[in-house]
Amino acid sequence: MKKIKINGNRPLKGEVTISGAKNSAVALIPAAILADSPVTLEGVPDIQDVHSLIEILEIMGAKTKFENNQLEIDPREIVSVPMPSGKINSLRASYYFMGSLLGKFGEAVVGLPGGCYLGPRPIDLHIKGFEALGATVNNEHGAMYIRTEKGPLKATRIFMDMVSIGATINVMLAAVKAEGKTIIENAAREPEIIDVATLLNNMGAKIRGAGTDIIRIEGVNELHGCRHSIIPDRIEAGTYLAMAAAVGEGIVVKNVIFEHLESFIAKLQEIGVQMNIGEDEIEVLPSHDLKAVHVMTYPYPGFATDLQQPLTPLLLKAKGTAEITDTIYSKRVNHIPELARMGADATVEGNLIVLNGPNKLHGAEVVASDLRAGACLVIAGLMAEGTTTVYNVDYILRGYDHIIEKLTALGADIQMIEEEAEK
The missing domain is CATH 3.65.10.10 (Enolpyruvate transferase domain)
Known part of the structure; x- marks a missing residue:
């Protein structure tokens, strides 16, 4: 059993290169x-x-x-x-x-x-x-x-x-x-x-x-x-863009195809995220005064269902009431109770996720229920005061190439721990 330990609330800076899809x-x-x-x-x-x-x-x-x-x-x-x-x-x-x-x-x-x-x-x-x-x-x-x-x-x-x-x-x-x-x-x-x-x-x-x-x-x-x-991974790119907006102090996300992320980037801009968009890279600038929005997932070229969970922690920083409706997988809500354990004002009402912000998150022990929920909880851990421990890490390793190394290079205090070794 592996777990990820994050000492949060540290600003991240630098460059991250997106892997193949x-x-x-x-x-x-x-x-x-x-x-x-x-x-x-x-x-x-x-x-x-x-x-x-x-x-x-x-x-x-x-x-x-x-x-x-x-x-x-x-x-x-x-x-x-x-x-x-x-x-x-x-x-x-x-x-x-x-x-x-x-x-x-x-x-x-x-x-x-x-x-x-x-x-x-x-x-x-x-x-x-x-x-x-x-x-x-x-x-x-x-x-x-x-x-x-x-x-x-x-x-x-x-x-x-x-x-x-x-x-x-x-x-x-x-x-x-x-x-x-x-x-x-x-x-x-x-x-x-x-x-x-x-x-x-x-x-x-x-x-x-x-x-x-x-x-x-x-x-x-x-x-x-x-x-x-292979083309670059648009979901990994979206995950790092959301993370850069949530905890970054200037992060360049490299090896990105903008056209694959248009709906997601449009939503970031609506929230108030400041970006410089280059040919194959996107610089995310420190962003303040974020505003709550309504997100609805659709098949491509709509907003990808795989990106609603990574976007959720960023919406917890926004002012007002944000709503997420996943029209692809309505049961994709298991990250919400885990965020609530970290102090988020987040609830599920029928098929609607409701987030009231802004929130200050605190470290907690949380469990990833699937791949993108894991990414969501890692971002939340980076934002939170104190120490967050994420369990069920195998889900995250299924889809994110060298995530610990990439985040460490940006300045995150994050490590993978083998449970047996610790005992």
Whole structure:
């Protein structure tokens, strides 16, 4: 058991560089197995989810080498084996192996996915997409058995009942080698989907329209290896921007694509955060007289659900009553009782988070319930008077590359402690 200990209320200053996107990496790694020769991914974040995916690849027979944020994957000896349920259960994004194994072998056996619990996140859209391409899907003993029993996958037109990043990517992975032209309508538009499509096109796929709500995929017979650089992580960037606004005395956030964060940056400006926006970096200036706003999450290009929790501590500094409505995951509220333990005037009323400010936070023992709740509590700990201890740190390590080192370099008094060692 690890925990993070923070001695808060210290101003932070300096530069922080954003790593490659977690939500891209966890899809790009399964996508690489579709190739018939080695794939090199550059800018891969050094996070727990990536190490779990590498383990799964090696169980399947792939050869991998991961150092200095570069991951080499040789998929030539991969065999279609049932996915180990332990790793799958801890890692929601492992469900992308469903689409890539189906595309490569015409079959997949994958344990039901886990990850952070944010309320129901059914995979019925994924299943509907696979079935539309001609696969049969059965749930047997807690695992999904996906097979093509009537010859190869056949291209089709698929309308997504709701916008889903996961289902859009999974259907893309399955459809790249299907016979004919597949059209995905009401597709998700996130930058990570463009990133996956770019990798697949570099491998020889024929995908058009990624980043719009209609994606067209012309099936090809084979895919080859290539080299691909992952986009910067817009959620990590947003987390550090919120933190810089909350406790910074001049912080430059580097390796940022502004267009990926427009809705978030617009909300920071509405709150009263002062910024200088450069080509690939954003300087956050010391900001005072912050004002409360209403935040509503939407699919991209709207305000990202993954950023409502990291933004919450900043809103606790703002004057007035702020409200947050998460239209994607209405149950994404478990950080609120933990903030209340730190002295925040924060409540959940139905599906609405209500924050009355400004607040002075004090250190406390708090528990991270998921990845972004963990980021929220770390920011709150940096703001608070006294010592904050954050438990369930593994959630945070799933998605933030070298968070302790990055914050320490900015001047934070923060450390990771192994519980056993302490005892």
